[in-house]
Amino acid sequence: MFLRVDKLQIELPAPEKQDANAAAALQELLGGKYGEMSTLGNYMFQSFNFRSKSKLRPFYSLVAAITAEEIGHVELVSNGVAMLANGPDEPDADMGDGGDISNASFEAMKDARLAGAFFSNAGGATPVNSNAMSWNADMVTTTGNVVVDLLHNFHLECGARLHKLRVYESLTDPTGREVCGYLLVRGSVHAHAYALALKKITGVELEKFLPTPNIPLDKIPECQKYLAEGSHRRLYTFSPDDYREMAGIWGNGEVTLPDDPPGELEIVEGMPDGGKIHDLVGTPSAFTPDYAPEEMFEIATKLYKKSR
Ligand code: MN
Numbered sequence: 001m002f003l004r005v006d007k008l009q010i011e012l013p014a015p016e017k018q019d020a021n022a023a024a025a026l027q028e029l030l031g032g033k034y035g036e037m038s039t040l041g042n043y044m045f046q047s048f049n050f051r052s053k054s055k056l057r058p059f060y061s062l063v064a065a066i067t068a069e070e071i072g073h074v075e076l077v078s079n080g081v082a083m084l085a086n087g088p089d090e091p092d093a094d095m096g097d098g099g100d101i102s103n104a105s106f107e108a109m110k111d112a113r114l115a116g117a118f119f120s121n122a123g124g125a126t127p128v129n130s131n132a133m134s135w136n137a138d139m140v141t142t143t144g145n146v147v148v149d150l151l152h153n154f155h156l157e158c159g160a161r162l163h164k165l166r167v168y169e170s171l172t173d174p175t176g177r178e179v180c181g182y183l184l185v186r187g188s189v190h191a192h193a194y195a196l197a198l199k200k201i202t203g204v205e206l207e208k209f210l211p212t213p214n215i216p217l218d219k220i221p222e223c224q225k226y227l228a229e230g231s232h233r234r235l236y237t238f239s240p241d242d243y244r245e246m247a248g249i250w251g252n253g254e255v256t257l258p259d260d261p262p263g264e265l266e267i268v269e270g271m272p273d274g275g276k277i278h279d280l281v282g283t284p285s286a287f288t289p290d291y292a293p294e295e296m297f298e299i300a301t302k303l304y305k306k307s308r
């Protein structure tokens with residue numbers, strides 16, 4: 001089962017300006033070949049399909065717990081995409097009616113790279129890549145063979161770090177950069193974790209491959225606070241009671257990668273503190289959440305009071 005918490009894994013800064021093309025670039029990290037839909041889909045179905053779960057508990061727990069983190073990454077990137085498409089936080093922007101809709105108020109959107117993201121989704125995220133190509137089940141590998149699956153996951157995390165860096169290098173807005181900086185650190189943890197799992201089974205010191213690609217995290221400002229707080233040493237269980245057995249793989253005397261701040265690897269029960277989900281402010285002229293939403297807001301306020 002899954003438990004849902006109404007937060008993001010980190011605090012995101014509000015965007016400085018509306019930038020539909022920056023949102024499109026960030027879509028690559030959601031629905032691209034190595035995007036969060038792919039890591040989620042792979043680990044989720046591998047964990048469902050895992051053979052001999054009881055006997056292989058540490059390995060099963062590792063894939064299961066990382067699955068939960070990945071759905072949070074899907075949520076984080078989706079929020080980043082929608083925030084960039086939406087623009088700065090403006091709490092009162094959704095008040096009033098939409099004005100003269102015959103005035104082509106969204107003329108600029110016809111030139112946006114993913115114009116359909118506005119026309120169909122009001123700038124919201126969907127599981128597509130930066131060119132609107134649909135993410136699909138062909139991106140999921142679940143072979144039933146633990147070594148092949150873990151090796152696939154190791155490759156997936158290395159590939160993910162590569163396109164996170166490239167997307168980072170294409171963005172200047174703080175929202176998109178924060179998403180990339182955090183995910184680069186977490187991707188490094190996941191690649192390291194799958195390497196250690198493979199080492200336990202095969203004896204091959206796959207962690208010596210890392211970092212692949214050789215991305216210097218110390219050169220990326222957005223990574224620094226996550227390294228300082230030790231995020232690169234932590235794996236979370238994302239569960240009140242389960243998945244602690246992965247400490248045999250992540251922990252058990254294993255230490256950080258040579259280029260990262262030194263320390264022992266540790267399992268944290270539960271989840272990170274996280275940050276708030278920004279309100280995606282409505283635009284009445286785009287009929288989000290509607291043309292004149294006041295009555296809807298009033299109804300919701302009454303319902304909220306009744307729930308207290
Ligand atoms: Mn991820």
Ligand code: MN
Pocket residue numbers: 039070157186187190
């Ligand atoms: Mn990952």
